[in-house]
Amino acid sequence: MSAAQLVADGxxxxxxxxxxxxxxxxxxxxxERIGLIGPNGSGKTTLLNVLSGFYPADAxxxxxxxxxxxxxxxxxxxxRGIARSFQVTKVFRRLSVLDNLLVPGxxxxxxxxxxxxxxxxxxxEQLELARLAGERxxxxxxxxxxxxxxxxxxxxxxxxxxxxxxFGGVHPDLKRLMYxxxxxxxxxxxxxxxxxxxMGAIFGLCGRVLALRNGELIAxxxxxxxxxxPEVLDAYLGDHYGPHAGEERPA
Amino acid sequence: MRRHRAALAGAFLLVVLLVLPLAGxxxxxxxxxxxxxxxxxxxxxxxxxVGYVGRISFAHAAFAGxxxxxxxxxxxxxxxxxxxxxxxxxxxxxxVGLVIGRxxxxxxxxxxxxxxxxxxxxLRIAITAEYDVTRGSLGLAAPLLxxxxxxxxxxxxxxxxxxxxxxxxxxxxxxxxxxxxxxxxEDEEAAASVGVRxxxxxxxxxxxxxxxxxxxxxxxxxxxxxxxxxxxxxGEMGFILSMAVIGGFHxxxxxxxxxxxxxxxxEALRQIGEWRLTLFGLVVIVILRYSPNGVFGTLARGLGxxxxxx
Numbered sequence: 001m002s003a004a005q006l007v008a009d010g011x012x013x014x015x016x017x018x019x020x021x022x023x024x025x026x027x028x029x030x031x032e033r034i035g036l037i038g039p040n041g042s043g044k045t046t047l048l049n050v051l052s053g054f055y056p057a058d059a060x061x062x063x064x065x066x067x068x069x070x071x072x073x074x075x076x077x078x079x080r081g082i083a084r085s086f087q088v089t090k091v092f093r094r095l096s097v098l099d100n101l102l103v104p105g106x107x108x109x110x111x112x113x114x115x116x117x118x119x120x121x122x123x124x125e126q127l128e129l130a131r132l133a134g135e136r137x138x139x140x141x142x143x144x145x146x147x148x149x150x151x152x153x154x155x156x157x158x159x160x161x162x163x164x165x166x167f168g169g170v171h172p173d174l175k176r177l178m179y180x181x182x183x184x185x186x187x188x189x190x191x192x193x194x195x196x197x198x199m200g201a202i203f204g205l206c207g208r209v210l211a212l213r214n215g216e217l218i219a220x221x222x223x224x225x226x227x228x229x230p231e232v233l234d235a236y237l238g239d240h241y242g243p244h245a246g247e248e249r250p251a
Numbered sequence: 252m253r254r255h256r257a258a259l260a261g262a263f264l265l266v267v268l269l270v271l272p273l274a275g276x277x278x279x280x281x282x283x284x285x286x287x288x289x290x291x292x293x294x295x296x297x298x299x300x301v302g303y304v305g306r307i308s309f310a311h312a313a314f315a316g317x318x319x320x321x322x323x324x325x326x327x328x329x330x331x332x333x334x335x336x337x338x339x340x341x342x343x344x345x346x347v348g349l350v351i352g353r354x355x356x357x358x359x360x361x362x363x364x365x366x367x368x369x370x371x372x373x374l375r376i377a378i379t380a381e382y383d384v385t386r387g388s389l390g391l392a393a394p395l396l397x398x399x400x401x402x403x404x405x406x407x408x409x410x411x412x413x414x415x416x417x418x419x420x421x422x423x424x425x426x427x428x429x430x431x432x433x434x435x436x437e438d439e440e441a442a443a444s445v446g447v448r449x450x451x452x453x454x455x456x457x458x459x460x461x462x463x464x465x466x467x468x469x470x471x472x473x474x475x476x477x478x479x480x481x482x483x484x485x486g487e488m489g490f491i492l493s494m495a496v497i498g499g500f501h502x503x504x505x506x507x508x509x510x511x512x513x514x515x516x517x518e519a520l521r522q523i524g525e526w527r528l529t530l531f532g533l534v535v536i537v538i539l540r541y542s543p544n545g546v547f548g549t550l551a552r553g554l555g556x557x558x559x560x561x
Contacts, residue, residue: 053443075444075446075447075448079446084444090438094436094437099433103442104446106431107446107447108446113427153445
């Protein structure tokens, strides 16, 4: 058994003829902040789906805190401390903001409704959503819904948080609130894996970066080192900053 | 305050239903109301699945038939007392519900709907075909629940069963399980991602809903004294669906009231024959389009018994 919290060992995933993940291996130590980058279609979300139980892996193995997680159901992994968000926000639209937090809060049978409500109220205050507690989640703005999703994850008291593009279309003020939340999580020892196309967010928040291209892990290291890696530059930043920037590409 | 008024309205309705047969309602309408309670159990337990968990089923009438045939066959064929055969029907409906649920609850939308229709038709046709056991479309005679001239014991038994079914569902729905049901209806993946065991709770809902349909069917068999495959038909299922939708399928109590209301309307409009079903179909369409909370949901909101808008 290794000292790592999360171990991915040769994870492979195919969709028909498409290789979405190709023997991806890495280890993450508890408390790290990891940025996961790569162009669209490089396999970031697929990797996250495998690690959170939404996809079975076709090859390889993943373990969390020493126990296998590949092939486990999402709900079981959530209960074991792995929380994830979705690229497209998924709140329970016809439930109240408070009930959205009570769902994860009550999945542990030993937690009383009273205790879960108290905790949810504290979290809503931190996220500046307290005055909306009785409102239907469908009435929230896009950014508020993202925050609510964060709040739902906080209710799980996770030890590993997987965030899929949490900042897309979010107002800078709310974004700052989300940054603070992520930092506070991490300060409490929670491991963060962040998928984002927002390089400012990645390099501002993450000490280590994994880069994917066509399902392959092409770089893994300190954020600055990965940023300057020529292969990453070519794969990821090439469209905008690389040698071919601005050129028309054949369709 | 709002909750008190809703409870008060419910208590008033209950008193009315308790007193009506004693206050000169007459044997005929007492019987009709009793049948209305049968439908109320079906429409409310169907709405548990559709309105709360967000899963459609067209097999609810078939589960009622399963309970009815089980109880009728066990009482006439094996000579068991009705007090045992009705619970047996509940158990059989629950077990079959568990298996069917297990098989098809990963399906969604049209696939789930079509699968439940197929199951329902398989069961109905098998029972029709198995003449030696079930007497096919002639129907099977079942002993009467309470012998004697008075219809009253049947009326009160069905009312008690309805109250018990509603009470049980209400207890489940107001617990954290009800919250999990709603979360699954809203977004299954999100629910799973925060630790809700989606497959388990869907199965619980499907099994509970099927068991209650089995209970209704069992009682019905011994009140009507006859079970026939027609009680499992798609037409009958459409009738249950209409009751839930017209009453308001987001709430088990409104769906139950829809069951009672439609059975009464069905009898009151007897002279227009099959046109009644056409009428119900039209009303369902209008309600789904303009008033998805149903007649009683809209009424409750209008009277300030419930918070709107949904």
